[in-house]
Amino acid sequence: MSGSSARFSGSTHLLCCLGAVSSTIVIAMPAGALARQAASPPTLNDPSFDAALPPLDSAAPQPAAPPVPVAPRAPAPDPELIQPLEPIGSADTTPPAPTAEQAGTGDATLRIRYETTVTGLAGFKTDAIEGDLGRQFRALSALIKDGNKAANAAQVKARADEDVQLAQRIMKAAGYYDGIASSTIDLVPGQPGVVRVTLSATPGPRYVLNTITVTGAPPEPTKIARDSLGLKAGQPVDAALIEGSEANVSLQLPQFGYPFAKLGDRDIALDDTVHNADYVLPIDAGAKSRFRNIQTTGDPVFTVSHLNVFPRYKPGDVYDSRLVEDIRQALVATSLFSTVSVEPVKTGVINPDGTEAVDLLVRQTKGPWHSLAATAGYSTGQGATATGSYTWRNLFSPEGALILTAVAGTQEQGGSVTFRRSDAGQRDRTFQTVLAIDNNRYAAYKADTADLSVSLSRTSTPIWQKRWTWSLGAEIVGTNEAGAALTLGGAQPRITYLVGAIPLLLGYDRSDSLLNPTKGFRITAKLSPETSLKGGKVSPYARTLLLATGYYPISPSLVLAARGQVGSIFGTSVDDLAPSRRLYSGGGGSVRGYGYQQLGPKDANNNPIGGRDQTEFAIEARYRFGNYGIVPFIDGGRVGESSTPGLSGMRYGAGIGGRFYTNFGPLRVDVATPIARKPGESVIALYIGIGQAF
Structure with missing residues (x-):
């Protein structure tokens, strides 16, 4: 390499040693003049004596006699100094009382205020953070972060010295290896007790990479390391850039068959005549x-x-x-x-x-195998609901869990016992058996239900979101239900149903989050062949549902979300369906602005009957600022008695929601109102829950 050069290795940076410039202050103190009172000489009146004297202008000057040295007198000893010292344990450690000036400030320790001015760093780039060296310096400065107040001048000087070293480190870390910095401290005229600290920096030229070499390994890992390093000639010798590139090498080599690869100490040779550097990284790849x-x-x-x-x-x-x-x-x-x-x-x-x-x-x-969990929510029409559960995760090893659940609400009460085996013979596959008993008291029906189901599934969880999900199951339901009233003010007749079903589900998820998606889409298809037994009459039918949601980020803080859903039940009439197995719309997870299950045909008492076809949609604009969000939305939906979904008779609701984002998902509060509200419908509907509406 031509010119003079400097070399450094390892993870340290080249530091320039600046000679400390010291100044000497000479303080001259004037000696006090000693007054001496001379006695008046005697008067002589002898003319003959005066005549014998030579004239004054003819007298030659005589050399002064040398001073007679006088031996210095030893000072008398101070009696206090020759006394023996008091024991250290008897010393009075009580601090002195504050002066009147300090007492007036209310703080005896903060005696000096200072102003800080930084010059020379603005405009010089760094790859460590956005902005320039000045911004990085201000984020770390001892002078700035300590609030422009100090106990004394020595503390201000110590902070200034620390910031000089900080400025030099920042410049060298960004590749300005010739950079120098200094500080001055001056009194501010007209402001007693205030000083101005000026830190001046001169970064100089920025060094750039010249050659990049990887050594010490066979050709295959050498190529992987060189490609992963990503450094190019002409890039600055920036510490953040180089360390990030080396971290990528440590990450990439184990991904391509080298689990025990190690990086050696880098070597960088600086040429101060052309301001560039040669970079060498040795690696020990180990065996593939x-x-x-x-x-x-x-x-x-x-x-x-x-x-x-x-x-x-x-x-x-x-x-x-x-x-x-x-x-x-x-x-x-x-x-x-x-x-x-x-x-x-x-x-x-x-x-x-x-x-x-x-x-x-x-x-x-x-870890702990036992856990308690609880959730709660509220929505107009469905009321308040609280759910608690106890889980013994590994009661039946391996991964055989027992789950006890209880539901308490204004319109729903019940409980269930679940046996679930996760990773059942295959990763991500779950076998589950559930026995549940529910007591539901909704406007659409009142049902006392016992349900036994088994399923084999592959589903997503908040920790492990999957692209493809599926479920295959079997279900037997015994339910005694009161459905639609036949006459105005008449009672709802109770009928017992026995239902057998084989529910199937297939889902495809390309969204980026389970609880708070911001881009992508999801598609879910459900098919459940069922048979209902009512009063000796057997009615086979099939329930189908197709749901699609999409999420499009308009900006980093604004996401447009949309949902569409169609459902159909074919093969039987509405009268032969148990009310709890029919299709309904309205509520927090459906069409907001309406009560739970309130859309669609009504009975003589204006209670929902349910139907065999369903159409729904929703559009939201999710605007987020920090941990909070505002979500205006419009929903639409309908329920009909045929088996063919359509758009006739669509009802709409509009509203606005608030979001508080947590590490486990957003807390949601939505307020909505029906559009073209009809008599008997609520003016305002409120929904509270966890997670986005869809």
Whole structure:
């Protein structure tokens, strides 16, 4: 390299040592003049003596006699200094009382105020944060962050010295290796007790990369490292840029078969004549590896047999750290561990192709297996509802949970017992059996129901959102229900139904979040072939539902969301359907502005009957600012007695909602009103819940 150069290595930066400039203040004190009173000489009146004297102008000056040295006199000893010192334990540690000036301020420690001026850093770029070096300096400055107040001048000077070093570090971290900084402290005229601190910096030229070299590894990992590094000639020698690039190398090598790769100490040679640098990064890639077995240690929450359910790779596949992290996340999602880790371990076994076999070691630490949970909500028409549950997650190992649930509300009460086995023979597959008893008292029907269902499913959770979901189940329902009134003021006759169903579900999810999506879409299709037995009459039919939602970000703070839904029941009449199995619209998850299940045909008492076809839509504009949001919306829907969905008789509601965003999802409060409200319909409907409306 031509010219003079400097070299540094490792993670440290080249620091310029600035010589400390010291000044000496000479203080001259005038000596006091000593007054001496001379006695008057005697008067001589001798003319002959005066005549013998030579004239004054002819007298030659005589040299002064040298001073007679006088030995300095030793000062008398101070009696206080020769006394023995008092024991340190007897010293009075009470601080002195504040002066009158300090007492007037109300704070005896804050005696100096100062102003801070920074010059020379604005406009010089840094890759560490947005903005320039001046912005980064102000975010870290000791002078600025301590509130422009200090106890004394020494403290102001110490902060100024610290900021000088900070400015030099910031400049060098951004590639300005010739940068220098200094500070001055001056009194502010006309403002007693106020000083001005001026920090001046001169960054100088910014050094750029010249050559980038990766050494120490075979060609394949060298190419992976060089591509992952991403550095190019001409880029600044910026600490944040270089460290971020090296972190990407450490991330990429394990993703392409090198789990034990290590980065050496970088070497950067600076040329101060052309202001560029040569960069060298040594790496130790280790052997390329392939997956083999799973090992485990710690608490025996899962056996190796069950741990083998989680991998998404096959033994012999090239090692990929992303698949290892995938296993760890799946184990965390079981909620059975307080801590769990998955890491590669060397085996020393060499495969026929020269790669090394690597095992995964799962370290298990048992967590709490019991939990209590509760949710609550309110909506006009449906009333208040509170749900509590107790879960014993691993009662039937592995992952066999017992869940007890209770529901208490103004219009619904009930409870259920659930057995659920997660990751049942295959990852993300759940087997579930539910026995539930419910007592519902809605305007559309009053039902006492017992329900036994089993299902095998693959569904999303807030921790693990999946693209494809499905469910296959079977259900037997025994219900005694009071449906529509036949005459004005007449009673609702109670009828007992026995229903058998095979509910099927298929879902496709391309949204970016389960509880608060901002982009993408979802499509869900449901089909449930059913048979109803009522008074000896058997009525087979099928329930179908197609739901689609979409989310489009107009800006980072504004998302347009839309929902469309159509449903149909074909194969039987409305009268042969149990009221609880019919289709309804209206409410917080349907058409806001109307009471729960209030849209559609009504009986003689103006209570909803339900129907066999359904059409709904909703459009929202979700505007978010910080942890809060405002959501204006318009909903529409209808329910008919035919089996063909349509648009005739659509009703609409409009309103506005508020959102408070938490780490588990938004808290939602919606207020809506019907458009073209009819007599008997509510003026305002209120809905409170967790998560977006759709």
